[in-house]
Amino acid sequence: MTATPRLEISHIAKSFGGQKVVDDVSLSVMPGQVTCLLGPSGCGKSTTLRMIAGVESPDAGQIHVDGQLICGDGRDVPPESRSIGLMFQDFALFPHLSVAQNVAFGLKLDRRAARARVEELLGKVGMGRHIDRFPHELSGGEQQRVALARALAPRPKVMLMDEPFSGLDDRLRDDIRDETLDVLKAEGTAVLLVTHEPGEAMRMADEIALMRDGRIVQRGAPYNIYNTPVDRKAAAFFSDINVIRGEVRGALTDTPFGQFLAPGVPDGTAVDICIRPQHLKIDFDRAGRGPNPTPMEGTPARGVVQRARFMGSESLVEFRMDYDGTILRAQIPSVFLPKPGTPLWIMIRRDRCFVFPAAA
Numbered sequence: 001m002t003a004t005p006r007l008e009i010s011h012i013a014k015s016f017g018g019q020k021v022v023d024d025v026s027l028s029v030m031p032g033q034v035t036c037l038l039g040p041s042g043c044g045k046s047t048t049l050r051m052i053a054g055v056e057s058p059d060a061g062q063i064h065v066d067g068q069l070i071c072g073d074g075r076d077v078p079p080e081s082r083s084i085g086l087m088f089q090d091f092a093l094f095p096h097l098s099v100a101q102n103v104a105f106g107l108k109l110d111r112r113a114a115r116a117r118v119e120e121l122l123g124k125v126g127m128g129r130h131i132d133r134f135p136h137e138l139s140g141g142e143q144q145r146v147a148l149a150r151a152l153a154p155r156p157k158v159m160l161m162d163e164p165f166s167g168l169d170d171r172l173r174d175d176i177r178d179e180t181l182d183v184l185k186a187e188g189t190a191v192l193l194v195t196h197e198p199g200e201a202m203r204m205a206d207e208i209a210l211m212r213d214g215r216i217v218q219r220g221a222p223y224n225i226y227n228t229p230v231d232r233k234a235a236a237f238f239s240d241i242n243v244i245r246g247e248v249r250g251a252l253t254d255t256p257f258g259q260f261l262a263p264g265v266p267d268g269t270a271v272d273i274c275i276r277p278q279h280l281k282i283d284f285d286r287a288g289r290g291p292n293p294t295p296m297e298g299t300p301a302r303g304v305v306q307r308a309r310f311m312g313s314e315s316l317v318e319f320r321m322d323y324d325g326t327i328l329r330a331q332i333p334s335v336f337l338p339k340p341g342t343p344l345w346i347m348i349r350r351d352r353c354f355v356f357p358a359a360a
């Protein structure tokens with residue numbers, strides 16, 4: 001028997017003024033699972049969330065919570081009856097209510113039961129001491145914790161979060177993100193989180209749904225999405241990408257870094273070999289002789305350092321390659337910071353290359 005997803009959306013679509021902004025989007029989230037809807041600004045993430053919350057009506061498709069149809073086929077359950085919690089960046093606390101009153105606000109329980117739930121949740125988010133304070137007496141991070149407790153108080157089956165941490169500074173954000181996840185997982189809530197930051201998605205998600213132009217272009221665990229991107233744009237969404245252009249001949253692509261397999265690709269097709277900056281290796285010039293690479297590293301090619309930046313734990317080095325002036329970027333350990341003008345040899349981790357048909 002397969003378990004029922006907490007949240008299931010099937011083929012939902014939405015147009016504004018004839019423009020499709022959400023186009024046939026389907027996904028499901030299991031209890032205690034975090035799915036991140038990740039994509040660039042304007043790709044339709046927030047519109048998808050708003051349709052699930054019930055503040056926007058889809059043109060097509062169905063939405064189920066715990067197997068119950070809440071939207072679609074003529075049914076449209078009002079937002080407050082969907083068992084869905086919301087946490088948005090600008091979802092402010094009520095300023096005139098205390099922390100306890102804020103958290104109790106949506107609860108339909110008698111006073112004692114409500115107080116018990118409020119104390120339980122404020123304890124879970126580490127805010128028990130501040131139960132009688134008012135929002136203006138709290139820091140941004142503390143307000144965020146109270147907002148989480150308030151959203152969780154009515155025991156929603158699904159929690160929708162739209163860039164909820166973007167108002168916080170980096171360190172605090174990491175802490176609150178992790179604490180929030182722990183609480184949500186312990187409550188068994190299914191979480192759908194919208195973000196345009198790949199780092200945030202990888203840190204939080206069990207599954208990432210990568211969205212572009214209103215469609216989900218790839219779904220999978222962060223490791224898989226990062227290491228087996230579906231196309232060049234998907235690869236480039238997570239880091240800088242170096243591109244080495246080649247042309248296929250006899251199922252092989254010749255490049256300055258040696259030959260790459262391109263099985264099933266017709267002769268004469270241009271392909272892009274894409275590699276992340278951390279998968280380039282550099283070596284000294286040795287009076288023009290260069291390194292002796294392993295088979296995994298293929299053929300080395302020479303380039304001249306254009307720029308080098310010290311970034312703390314690593315250095316970012318930009319090369320102009322001798323073979324055709326292409327610029328390649330390498331991320332290397334920061335013990336090494338070469339000077340501009342230095343000739344160096346570059347090898348690429350062949351097992352870390354992605355081969356795609358060339359972008360126009």
Ligand SMILES: Nc1ncnc2c1ncn2[C@@H]1O[C@H](COP(=O)(O)OP(=O)(O)OP(=O)(O)O)[C@@H](O)[C@H]1O
Pocket residue numbers: 016017021039040041042043044045046047048196
């Ligand atoms: N009510 C509306 N009327 C008209 N167009 C809208 C409306 N809501 C959203 N759009 C348009 O739909 C597209 C998708 O918007 P949406 O807010 O879903 O994107 P997003 O991926 O969440 O972007 P961001 O990360 O910037 O919030 C945008 O081009 C936006 O201008």
